[in-house]
Amino acid sequence: MGLISKIFGKDLLIGLNRTGRYGVSKPITMQYPKEKWTPYPAFRGTIRHLTKETEEGETRVRCNACGLCARACPAECIHIVGEGKGKDRVPKTFVIDFSRCLYCGLCVEACPQDALEMTSFYESAVYTREEMVFDLDKMLEDYSKWERTFKK
Numbered sequence: 001m002g003l004i005s006k007i008f009g010k011d012l013l014i015g016l017n018r019t020g021r022y023g024v025s026k027p028i029t030m031q032y033p034k035e036k037w038t039p040y041p042a043f044r045g046t047i048r049h050l051t052k053e054t055e056e057g058e059t060r061v062r063c064n065a066c067g068l069c070a071r072a073c074p075a076e077c078i079h080i081v082g083e084g085k086g087k088d089r090v091p092k093t094f095v096i097d098f099s100r101c102l103y104c105g106l107c108v109e110a111c112p113q114d115a116l117e118m119t120s121f122y123e124s125a126v127y128t129r130e131e132m133v134f135d136l137d138k139m140l141e142d143y144s145k146w147e148r149t150f151k152k
């Protein structure tokens with residue numbers, strides 16, 4: 001053991017060596033929010049509604065307010081009021097309280113109309129619980145637009 005090792009101790013030298021090496025190496029941490037994380041393909045983020053074109057050329061939600069998603073939801077955070085009959089039935093109100101949502105995806109699985117989609121949107125932190133309650137209009141938004149806005 002050399003004189004310096006005797007004075008400072010072997011462990012201290014090993015520690016300094018490691019600190020020095022990591023001090024000059026490129027950081028592996030993501031510099032959020034300047035850098036954005038790209039979610040994995042199976043990532044389950046905020047849910048949105050999908051639309052369809054009707055025979056008359058009208059764009060409307062695929063949802064027919066059957067309520068299966070609400071019944072499948074273990075957190076009971078989906079609330080739907082439907083209106084109309086048969087193929088004209090649509091949701092009058094469709095609300096998901098994301099402060100209770102588990103992002104389990106059971107509502108998406110349960111939907112016979114493929115009307116719901118789990119997006120890759122994850123920047124949904126807000127200051128109040130009320131802001132986490134999404135109505136139909138909010139769930140029809142293209143969340144990728146929000147991501148682009150944040151990137152500016």
Ligand code: SF4
Binds near residue numbers: 077102107
């Ligand atoms: S993802 Fe799960 S918890 Fe959230 S609304 Fe759908 S079923 Fe409910």
Ligand code: SF4
Binds near residue numbers: 070
């Ligand atoms: S299961 Fe699908 S079609 Fe039925 S209410 Fe839910 S989103 Fe609408």
